[in-house]
Amino acid sequence: MRTVRLTKESTKDILENLLKRSPNNYGKFEAAVADILANVKEKGDEALFSYTKEFDKVEVTADTIRVTEAEIQEAYEAVDASLLEVIRKALVNIRSYHEKQRQNSWFTSTENGTMLGQKVTPLNRVGVYVPGGKAVYPSSVLMNIVPAKVAGVPHIVMTTPPGKDGKVNPSTLVAAKEAGADEIYKVGGAQAIGALAYGTASIPKVDKIVGPGNIFVALAKKAVYGHVSIDSIAGPSEILVLADETANPHYVAADLLSQAEHDEMASAILITTSTELAQNVEKEIDGYLKVLSRREIIEKSLENFGYILIAEDMDEAIDAANEIASEHMEIVTKNAFEVMMKVRNAGAIFIGEYSSEPLGDYFAGPNHVLPTNGTAKFFSALSVDDFIKKSSIVYYSRSALKEIHKDIIQFAISEQLTAHANSIAVRFEDEDKKEEP
């Protein structure tokens, strides 16, 4: 954790350091990922099974790749009843928040016979990638599936790498079932992304792929973008706490560490107008480090990407926060709502000293899949918006088109698109001829 006086220069240096974590800088794996994708596209299931054997050390076949109802029942028996209850409580909140994101088709019309509108349709098939490995995040399963379900996507296909026993982690399966996954397949890595993008005999092609993953998964998603849609490319987690002298250093330090524990590339930043708070937060961090189980990860993350920035005043602090555009932002200041109004760039904004970031990871309802690595300048949280698309609707009556047909013809001719002009002209050629002197 470095303490730095905030200036334009220091902000620029910090931004450069943070951007080192971007998946855009991992070009060296691109060729390997391209190979895997090409192989899956060409050989389908055969390639999938062979990569699963190579990378996950598990034999899957066309008969075992799809998770069965019996396996799901087994998972329910293995999961702690009280965790299941918490998952269900969280689901109520997550669904309720995402239901407010639903968008309606709309139209406007005139009596002269014009109707313009926008028709909202859910995507037909969505693929949700869930990482495997030691860390198991049922909350992430909920956050990726619920918005698709609320959007009305009829086919939600999940893929996740099997463990060495050939099984999927029970809490992952239970979360998937509770959230509403329709089909679950035991395959991970770039090969899973290839299967979802191109389809194989066992796994259906989807229209969009979402969900977090390692660098191979991220690069594979980027490579298939355009052929299918993807969510934004996720980087390591981030928190930025904007605090003044009214903040409780005990809480601020705990919140910074809650993101630093994610992985060594995670970033925790405090921007404050109070030198005293800065010092106290540092002390508190040292205290927590002695007791927290993920100490090694936290220490590396703080060393590489942790900052305490001292700002001259709150406006300067907010400007820097807008430049950094953090995934998570906590505002722990006087008049925190007023400060929020000045924040342009942040994935999620947590206001006040009891809105600790983990509240949003699990429970409050907003999605925890958020733009990282400065992309909050142009990307948003995963939402129902990601699982719908809109078709423009245009209806003009004969009289409505007649009124403006000469304007369209002139515009088309100015662009030398004579067949465009012709398609309007033919509809009025008889009467336009009569009009001519």
Added chain:
Amino acid sequence: MRTVRLTKESTKDILENLLKRSPNNYGKFEAAVADILANVKEKGDEALFSYTKEFDKVEVTADTIRVTEAEIQEAYEAVDASLLEVIRKALVNIRSYHEKQRQNSWFTSTENGTMLGQKVTPLNRVGVYVPGGKAVYPSSVLMNIVPAKVAGVPHIVMTTPPGKDGKVNPSTLVAAKEAGADEIYKVGGAQAIGALAYGTASIPKVDKIVGPGNIFVALAKKAVYGHVSIDSIAGPSEILVLADETANPHYVAADLLSQAEHDEMASAILITTSTELAQNVEKEIDGYLKVLSRREIIEKSLENFGYILIAEDMDEAIDAANEIASEHMEIVTKNAFEVMMKVRNAGAIFIGEYSSEPLGDYFAGPNHVLPTNGTAKFFSALSVDDFIKKSSIVYYSRSALKEIHKDIIQFAISEQLTAHANSIAVRFEDEDKKEEP
């Protein structure tokens, strides 16, 4: 133009043929584009000027790269007054349609002190790419700039390659000024995309790049995706006319040709339940070909990617149309509105025999930047949505957090994220300790 009996097999073959036009299949130019981008990122203006000399045969400098107010005034003098009037009329419609796409920030709250919401913020800087060359499309300038302007983007930066005289086409400049571009630069190709993505001394970095371009521009946009945002990757234009025996073959043929004239990769498809209509449309096309100025392009486009598909009934026709997911779709049938309700996948839907596709290109108001190449299954028309982003808002009072804090702690611990659990626990540690027996 091939006439084919519609079957699952023939639909599949047609889809495969159409997908050949995808920019995903132009990997051979990727290395050249990567070179240009790397050069612009490293050398900035110097690289820009040198590429502009190489590709556009024009010397630009830091003093001349930005279009001046005097050049814009000159453009106004060069443009036909009646075209300017048409541009202004079209702008009224385009603005009015896009204003209906505006989205509001929202929140919900409870008396226990929870507030959840979504804050909508426009992007700060947007880059609009406008192609140069012989074909000049002021309509495209309007369609790319207006939604950004309506969204409230404060800085709209346009780039377009200069002609050999070092100037930008006057109608392009006039359209840009009318639509509300803030800065205009004379640079094109992959180098312009690099400048917008990374920034140079002359050209500011933007948050998102939109606008059509050749294969170099498309690949460059794909390459910088993630570092900045981009619009969907545009392929060649497409029209699909869904018609029954009530359709006028004279109009249908004219509409098919209006898209075929765009370029040799464009696709025009008629799906009809009427063999008679199919035959008459073919005859009409032959008639038009004799008189249309872009005959050569049209003939090649029809030969490569033109189809007349005969369907058994309207449901089969609609299913195939949903599979093809065309950029533009015209419905010229009995009960056209009912047919529209069954259409899931199309960029824009034109209903009835007077809603000819060019009406949407220029005048009606909906955006003419639409998803191509089957991507209407998951992408939408360019819209105000492309120029905003959303931040989640979370506020919980002490008592609201207290009520659920143990659930969050349990969820976090089940994911082995102890620092997450800690950040909630520290807020209630004193009273939780008291509660213990």
